[in-house]
Amino acid sequence: MTTTQDLSFLSLVLNASLLVQLVMLLLLGMSVASWTIIFKKTAILRGVRSDTDRFERDFWSGGDLNTLLQAAQRNTRSDAVLEHIFEAGMQEFLKVREIDAARRAMKATYQREMDMLEANLPFLAQLDQFPPTLASLAPSGESCMLLGVWRMFKMQPWQR
Numbered sequence: 001m002t003t004t005q006d007l008s009f010l011s012l013v014l015n016a017s018l019l020v021q022l023v024m025l026l027l028l029g030m031s032v033a034s035w036t037i038i039f040k041k042t043a044i045l046r047g048v049r050s051d052t053d054r055f056e057r058d059f060w061s062g063g064d065l066n067t068l069l070q071a072a073q074r075n076t077r078s079d080a081v082l083e084h085i086f087e088a089g090m091q092e093f094l095k096v097r098e099i100d101a102a103r104r105a106m107k108a109t110y111q112r113e114m115d116m117l118e119a120n121l122p123f124l125a126q127l128d129q130f131p132p133t134l135a136s137l138a139p140s141g142e143s144c145m146l147l148g149v150w151r152m153f154k155m156q157p158w159q160r
Contacts, residue, residue: 034127037120044117047079055082065090081113 013024058068072080072087085106092105 030127034124037124041120044079047077048081048117051077051080052082055080055086059086069094078116081117084113085109 013021016024055072058071069087069090072083072090075083088109089102089106093099093102095101
């Protein structure tokens with residue numbers, strides 16, 4: 001006599017132990033959080049690229065640097081990374097008339113801007129090690145299912 005088992009994804013999830021269901025829910029939550037960060041970073045980087053292209057076009061057009069500085073001071077958008085670096089360097093140069101001071105100000109501003117752009121990247125990097133650790137908590141058969149679910153969430157949509 002042969003028995004048939006329903007091996008659909010929904011059936012496997014509903015028949016899993018409570019611990020495995022909680023782990024899968026946690027994995028789903030982490031996946032949503034990581035994709036949220038990825039989409040936000042993409043939008044931020046598009047804005048930075050757009051503002052950088054605009055600023056470079058204005059800078060290399062040969063206009064007055066004081067006019068460019070005033071425009072940079074009026075622009076309070078966080079996407080204007082290159083403008084913030086220019087503004088810091090130009091203000092420091094106008095204050096002390098020393099190129100080394102302007103370079104230091106520009107480096108400090110560059111580092112702050114990069115820290116802002118790189119925020120949450122360590123979180124994304126750590127997510128890759130999280131699911132195998134959780135899978136080790138589950139019984140052996142269910143941990144295989146958990147790792148399969150993890151691989152499914154880890155794949156890009158076009159790889160499924």
